[in-house]
Amino acid sequence: MDMDNHASESNESKKDGFQGWENSKTLFSDQIPPFLRPDFDEKNEDLNFKRVGTYGLEYEIKKNRIVEKHGDLDSIRKKLGLSQRQICRELFVDPSAWSRWTKAGSDAPPHIYRTLDLLLSGGEAIEKRVEIRENPKFMRSQEALLMKLQTLMKWNRRWIVFSIGATLVALALLIFR
Structure with a gap:
């Protein structure tokens, strides 16, 4: 019996805590x-x-x-x-x-x-x-840019391979000297 009264009191307190919900603008x-x-x-x-x-x-x-x-x-x-x-x-x-x-x-x-x-x-x-x-003009300009980019990437790859090779040769000369 006491548990029922306690439960109803807690429900009332919960409702009282949210009375202003409708009025609050969140x-x-x-x-x-x-x-x-x-x-x-x-x-x-x-x-x-x-x-x-x-x-x-x-x-x-x-x-x-x-x-x-x-x-x-x-x-x-x-x-x-x-x-x-x-x-x-x-x-x-x-x-x-x-x-x-x-x-x-x-x-x-x-x-x-x-x-x-x-x-x-x-x-x-x-x-x-x-x-x-x-638009064909746009496509041609894009194709030209793509070709330039591919050429630059090819030279960039060649430069990387060359610099790695030169570094290895320099290290070999230093080690075996």
Whole structure:
């Protein structure tokens, strides 16, 4: 009987220690899933959460940062200037999946947000890389630089072999003198 009273007192003291959790603004506190918060109660049926592993948490945090940076899926699509059909083609997904993700209460997988972030921020860099690879003038200049580098490396190897050989000859002369 005393143990039960002691246990209930310790539970009350634990709850008292975390009363200010909702009011405190810690770094990324809005991105911490409910089941990792100290005030979480599994018996509370109102919380809608999913249990994920450490990678899942990492992906969710990255996804939340992308949403804060660029907005929701439709605003990202509008920033890219693509229709729903075009964005589905870019992401290699079925249009019904896009419709399901954009309606209220549903969410896209984190890798979709990552891909959209790359399309928004790195699309130009990807296109420039493709242009450079396909540009014959650039390729010729790169080939010329590569040939110069190979020649220098060949002379460098020859110099190393020569210096090692000269060192060995000098040591042999000193030893056998």
